[in-house]
Amino acid sequence: MGIFFSFSMIIALVVIAFAGVQLANMQFIFGVVIPYAAIATFLIGVGFRVYKWGRSPVPFRIPTTCGQQKSLPWIKHSRFENPDSTFDVVVRMALEVFLFRTLFRNLKAETREGRVAYGSDKWLWLAGLALHVTFFVVLLRHLRFFMEPVPFFVNLTDSLDGFMQVGTPHLLITGVVLLLAAVYLFFRRISIPQVRYISLPADYFPLFLIMSIAISGILMRYFTKVDLVRIKALTMGLVTIGPVETDGIGAIFFVHIFLISILLAYFPFSKLMHMGGVFLSPTRNMANNSRIKRHINPWNYPVKVHTYEEYEEEFRDKMKSVGLPLEKE
Amino acid sequence: MYNGGKIIAGLIIFFGLVTFPFYSNFGKTANKVTPKLDTPVINQLEKKECVKPKEYMRTEHMKVLDEWRDEVVREGKRDKMIVGGIEIEKSLQNGCLKCHSNVKTFCDVCHTSSGVKPYCWDCHFIKEEGLL
Numbered sequence: 148m149g150i151f152f153s154f155s156m157i158i159a160l161v162v163i164a165f166a167g168v169q170l171a172n173m174q175f176i177f178g179v180v181i182p183y184a185a186i187a188t189f190l191i192g193v194g195f196r197v198y199k200w201g202r203s204p205v206p207f208r209i210p211t212t213c214g215q216q217k218s219l220p221w222i223k224h225s226r227f228e229n230p231d232s233t234f235d236v237v238v239r240m241a242l243e244v245f246l247f248r249t250l251f252r253n254l255k256a257e258t259r260e261g262r263v264a265y266g267s268d269k270w271l272w273l274a275g276l277a278l279h280v281t282f283f284v285v286l287l288r289h290l291r292f293f294m295e296p297v298p299f300f301v302n303l304t305d306s307l308d309g310f311m312q313v314g315t316p317h318l319l320i321t322g323v324v325l326l327l328a329a330v331y332l333f334f335r336r337i338s339i340p341q342v343r344y345i346s347l348p349a350d351y352f353p354l355f356l357i358m359s360i361a362i363s364g365i366l367m368r369y370f371t372k373v374d375l376v377r378i379k380a381l382t383m384g385l386v387t388i389g390p391v392e393t394d395g396i397g398a399i400f401f402v403h404i405f406l407i408s409i410l411l412a413y414f415p416f417s418k419l420m421h422m423g424g425v426f427l428s429p430t431r432n433m434a435n436n437s438r439i440k441r442h443i444n445p446w447n448y449p450v451k452v453h454t455y456e457e458y459e460e461e462f463r464d465k466m467k468s469v470g471l472p473l474e475k476e
Numbered sequence: 477m478y479n480g481g482k483i484i485a486g487l488i489i490f491f492g493l494v495t496f497p498f499y500s501n502f503g504k505t506a507n508k509v510t511p512k513l514d515t516p517v518i519n520q521l522e523k524k525e526c527v528k529p530k531e532y533m534r535t536e537h538m539k540v541l542d543e544w545r546d547e548v549v550r551e552g553k554r555d556k557m558i559v560g561g562i563e564i565e566k567s568l569q570n571g572c573l574k575c576h577s578n579v580k581t582f583c584d585v586c587h588t589s590s591g592v593k594p595y596c597w598d599c600h601f602i603k604e605e606g607l608l
Contacts, residue, residue, distance in 0.1 A: 189494075190491065190494065190495070193490070194487060194491070197483060197486075197487055198477070198483075198487075200483075201477040201478065201479070201480060201483040201484075202477055202478070203478070204478055205478060290497065291590060291591030292590075293497035293501070294497065294500065294501070295501070295504070295506075295507075295589065296588070296589075297588070297589070297590075297591035301591055302591055302593060305591060305593065306593055312595055314542065315538035315539065315541060315542045315594065316538055316592065316594075317595065372535035372536055372539075373535060374534050374535055375535075375586070375590045375592075376508060376509060376510075376534075376586050376589070376590065377508070379508075379589060379590050380506055380507070380508040383501070383506030383507075384506040386497040386498050386501045387501045387502075387503075387504050387505055387506050388498075389505050389506055390506075391506075392508075423490075426486060427483070445478075
């Protein structure tokens with residue numbers, strides 16, 4: 148059911164933007180008001196979520212490790228699987244953030260001839276990495292609408308991305324790969340029964356949202372083209388917080404920017420917060436050094452203790468009179 | 477906050493990256509670039525028109541060039557057109573640029589401003605404009 152709910156939500160959003168622009172002429176709402184509101188929601192929301200996480204105490208060292216802990220000098224220490232210093236943690240974290248190392252360990256479990264067999268499965272890792280990297284490149288490329296003059300690294304990204312020189316305007320590989328990766332992740336979700344069983348609307352919605360953003364962008368670039376000069380004037384108006392003109396821009400642009408606004412506004416409330424969460428995961432960002440350093444729980448209260456010596460002192464006479472053995476006579 | 481220094485530093489870096497377009501454009505005003513139509517040939521045209529309507533050409537000119545390329549190079553259809561009273565070839569240099577002889581103030585103003593680098597000029601070379 149999650150699929151149909153998420154899918155109809157996306158269709159509804161597209162229809163709202165399309166009808167709002169075509170029938171109600173609300174270009175200003177969809178092109179200016181909603182994007183500003185979405186950016187504000189994104190920034191405040193992300194800041195607040197991270198602040199809330201930062202306030203949670205993490206008294207125990209709970210890194211998930213999968214290698215030999217630092218031990219005696221002749222036992223080989225697995226530094227990045229079981230880090231014991233900040234530097235090793237940073238390297239481990241960088242491998243996780245840039246290369247998705249935990250996904251690389253993804254295994255496929257299946258029963259073969261009545262026995263459970265595990266095999267390597269790298270497709271999730273590949274598609275996940277492809278989705279994130281291409282999304283980043285697409286975002287970087289979009290800086291051309293928000294900078295005047297366009298910085299050299301944006302132009303460089305564009306020419307590298309379109310180096311195959313297919314068609315006019317030239318085909319940008321990352322846009323296509325982004326869409327394909329999102330489609331693969333969706334089909335993976337519905338084709339593996341166990342994954343499908345645990346999938347919720349909150350899993351399908353971001354995937355459909357990313358797909359719809361990619362599709363509207365691809366449509367706008369190659370098929371139902373829009374007036375780029377007017378769009379650049381609008382986007383520059385947005386970032387300079389100046390007057391914005393919305394005349395003469397096709398409805399598909401407003402659909403595109405509305406879907407992106409939804410993504411931004413939805414971000415802090417959803418699983419997409421894994422962007423900040425990966426850095427704040429205690430199982431990832433802690434060094435496994437509890438045998439080297441003593442970590443004291445910050446909310447420990449002083450515990451009243453009554454040692455055996457004190458006990459013996461208190462009851463010495465009584466114990467002696469009934470003939471109990473005493474440590475000190 | 478626990479580890480507050482690191483977390484706040486991370487947040488500041490993130491906000492710095494996200495809001496980069498806002499503060500790097502601070503104090504600037506957005507200007508819409510307009511390609512110039514003021515060339516000797518255009519000024520002498522009987523009727524100010526292009527091969528297709530203006531609105532269509534704004535968004536689809538690259539597609540027109542692509543179609544012309546296929547028709548001329550692959551299918552040998554080199555029929556000439558009459559536009560605004562003068563004869564036009566299906567060609568970039570002998571067609572489009574016959575009227576729009578001002579590449580720098582016509583093509584390039586929009587292309588540069590929107591970060592578009594068409595690969596027309598990989599092959600087409602205009603001596604007067606010094607374009608490569």
